[in-house]
Amino acid sequence: MQINIMTPTAKILVIDDDTAITELMGMLLKTFGFEVLTTNIGAEGIKLAREENPNVILLDLMMPDLDGWQVCKAIRQTSNVPILILSAINDPRMVASVLDVGADEFLVKPVPSGVLVANIKKLMRRNTGTLDISKLKKTGPIIQTKQPLLS
Numbered sequence: 001m002q003i004n005i006m007t008p009t010a011k012i013l014v015i016d017d018d019t020a021i022t023e024l025m026g027m028l029l030k031t032f033g034f035e036v037l038t039t040n041i042g043a044e045g046i047k048l049a050r051e052e053n054p055n056v057i058l059l060d061l062m063m064p065d066l067d068g069w070q071v072c073k074a075i076r077q078t079s080n081v082p083i084l085i086l087s088a089i090n091d092p093r094m095v096a097s098v099l100d101v102g103a104d105e106f107l108v109k110p111v112p113s114g115v116l117v118a119n120i121k122k123l124m125r126r127n128t129g130t131l132d133i134s135k136l137k138k139t140g141p142i143i144q145t146k147q148p149l150l151s
Contacts, residue, residue, distance in 0.1 A: 010124060013054035014038045015045030015071060016086070017063040025058065032117050042066030046074045054081060055127070056120050061087040061098060069101055076102035082123035086111060 012034045014025045022038035029036045037052055039045045042065050049057060057075065061068035072083055085098050085106045095106045104126075105119055 009033060009035045010056070010120075011035045011037065011052065011054045012056050012058060012120065013045065013048055013052065014058045015042060015048075015063075015068075016040065016058070016060035017042075017065075018060070021060070028113055029117075029120075034120075042068075042071045045071055049075045049081065050078055053079075056123050057081055057083045058086050058120075059083055059103070061085060061089055061094070069098055072098060072103050073101045080127070082127050084119060084123060086116075 010033075012029050014022050014029075014036060016022050016025070016038075017040050019040055022040060026036045026038050037048055037054065039048055042063050045057075045059070046066075048054075059068050059071060063071075066074075068085060068087070072085075075081065075083065082104045083102065085095075085103045086109055087094075087106070088109045089095075090108045099106060104123055107116065107119060
């Protein structure tokens with residue numbers, strides 16, 4: 001009798017007010033073997049972060065209900081989950097301010113898919129010390145492009 005112990009799939013929570021972005025991110029990250037949760041509402045993102053215990057959170061800054069700073073601060077009150085900011089804002093003061101409230105990394109949109117996934121894996125390794133990359137696909141139909149995926 002052979003026992004197969006599988007490691008759980010890494011769970012990514014995407015919080016962005018743009019539905020097209022969350023759909024694209026969901027499709028992209030699933031091709032790499034991630035489980036993906038998405039929301040277009042900051043308050044719901046805070047709730048999902050608490051209830052679902054994601055391995056990494058991808059967070060936009062400019063959202064209408066709660067902005068990324070507020071969401072990041074609220075998540076930091078209860079969790080040390082890595083938070084990767086994805087924003088079209090490319091202002092060093094903005095980057096510094098969101099890193100100061102608890103974000104772990106900041107990438108400016110558009111982000112090539114390979115760079116995004118590499119940063120997610122880096123944050124997961126940093127947070128847990130290990131990452132079973134055998135459960136994640138190294139390539140997928142979307143990664144073949146050198147064009148940025150997010151704008």
